[in-house]
Amino acid sequence: SKQTIAAISEITFRQCDVFAKDLEMFARHAKRSTINIEDVKLLARRSSSLQRYINQKSEELVLNNQEKKEKRKKKNGTGKGRRTSDEQVGPAMAESEDSNMA
Template identity: 75%
Template sequence: MEEVGAEEQQRFCQRQRLKAAVHYTVGCLCQEVASDKQVQFSKQTIAAISEVTFRQCENFAKDLEMFARHAKRSTITTEDVKLLARRSNSLLKYITEKNEEIAQLNLERKAKKKRKPEDGNKDSLEPDVDVGEQ
């Protein structure tokens, strides 16, 4: 019984830390907007934006979990995130572009890893052959 209580306490603490992090970030963003636009945000406004943001993130997390579960997967993929963002064209475009950038970087890293063992074997008299293009 004590284990359940300790687990709940740990989850509560983790949730509070996440809420505090969201509140801090929202506060920083509000400060940036305030200096750019010469407006002020009250503490209550920042708290309200933080709370709405946290709740929306919880909803997003539940939706992403359901999308993956519906596809009979236990892992959330970028396709799930794109599905979540489908109602915001600008967000969907941004996510798609970032996903393509990351995929390109991963391809470049894989290509470098393949080249390293070949570069280290310069004593060999055999010509370099790219196995991936056969």
């Protein structure tokens, strides 16, 4: 019925509000202003199925981020025999530092 749907919706929105406040408090307790994945994992600790799901998604995010970093490294050419900016500046920088020391 419409009343049942309205009641379930109201409870769902209230629970989401509680979750949001809890996440904010977890981050604040850790002296952070940003909520991170560890806060979300802490929130899900009472529901084993939700905790498993969040852990799985967290691992997927870590893997995706690692893949993106590797692709960026390859795209920037650090693996193609090009010199990095550190290598290009390195020897000249050492000479100028030595001359300034004298």
